[in-house]
Amino acid sequence: MSTSAGPTPPRVTIDRHDPVHRRLEQLVPGLSASIGLTQRRFAPRVVRSRREIVHEGEAVAGIWTMRAGWAALVRHFADGRRQVQHLLLPGDPLPLERDAAYPATIVALTPVTLIDLDGTWLPDPALLDDALRRHTMATVHRLLDATARLGRQVAIERFAHLLLELRDRLRGVGLASDTHFKMPLTQEMLADTLGLTSVHVNRTLQMMRQQQLIELEGRAVTLLLPAELARMADYASPIDHPVAMH
Known part of the structure; x- marks a missing residue:
């Protein structure tokens, strides 16, 4: 190690x-x-x-x-x-x-x-x-979700699903609220995760901002319309039972 x-x-x-x-x-x-x-x-x-x-x-x-x-x-x-x-x-x-x-x-x-x-x-x-x-x-279960993202979802749906998954996982350990968390991933890392090019990542993030779905400020992510993101991504309830951040 x-x-x-x-x-x-x-x-x-x-x-x-x-x-x-x-x-x-x-x-x-x-x-x-x-x-x-x-x-x-x-x-x-x-x-x-x-x-x-x-x-x-x-x-x-x-x-x-x-x-x-x-x-x-x-x-x-x-x-x-x-x-x-x-x-x-x-x-x-x-x-x-x-x-x-x-x-x-x-x-x-x-x-x-x-x-x-x-x-x-x-x-x-x-x-x-x-x-x-x-x-x-x-x-x-998360690997199966990743397979579905890469195999059948378009870029904005992949992003919506990933952001909701990260929100729920981080919320479970006290590092997120219902709408806000920090995501220290570069566009290159996001591209490698979502099977996209860095250019496509940048374009999709800009689109989500323009549609007022999310806000990005440095490493901080705010989900402005989490219910719409869940509908868009066909996001299922988390398999863990997260504890909200206080």
Whole structure:
């Protein structure tokens, strides 16, 4: 697993407002208390932007989980093209199964901080395995949504669906409201995620602004008409049960 150069970061604690705590509670209510999450101090790993976190086929021990930053499962092609297959957000575990080889390369899209939830301190490792199973099923559903986006939706529908998915996932870990969140993705990253060119991404974003569907200011996204976006994208209810940001 890749790490950044430099001094070792200090150990960190996790409180109930932390994305990791919120995500575990989404997956298995009561899990954080059962494993004593807030009583532990974790040694974080930091990966710089655009660096590989895990290479396809690599098996990494532990249950490394995103505490901060955005990453992605990606597929690289020989001619230099790249497809972002799935976005990883704060709170998301990396593995789909304990100690299994990763099915895709994971790249940090921004600086990423990871913590390992595994360890001898766990009273019952099966508790985290249950959370991983639920995380895996949620990931499968999102991969199916991504397949539908790329296969049957036009550009503006793809954008609407992706923005609503990101809103719901971030809201579940306290990083979004019903209409507002931060999205640190460049137009190049969005193009790789949505199967479009950067020019098409720019044109579609301008169209959505002109139609007063969204506002963009730096990294901040505001969904002006979320119900219309959901209708346009045929967006289904989220499979998780998000907790609204306070």
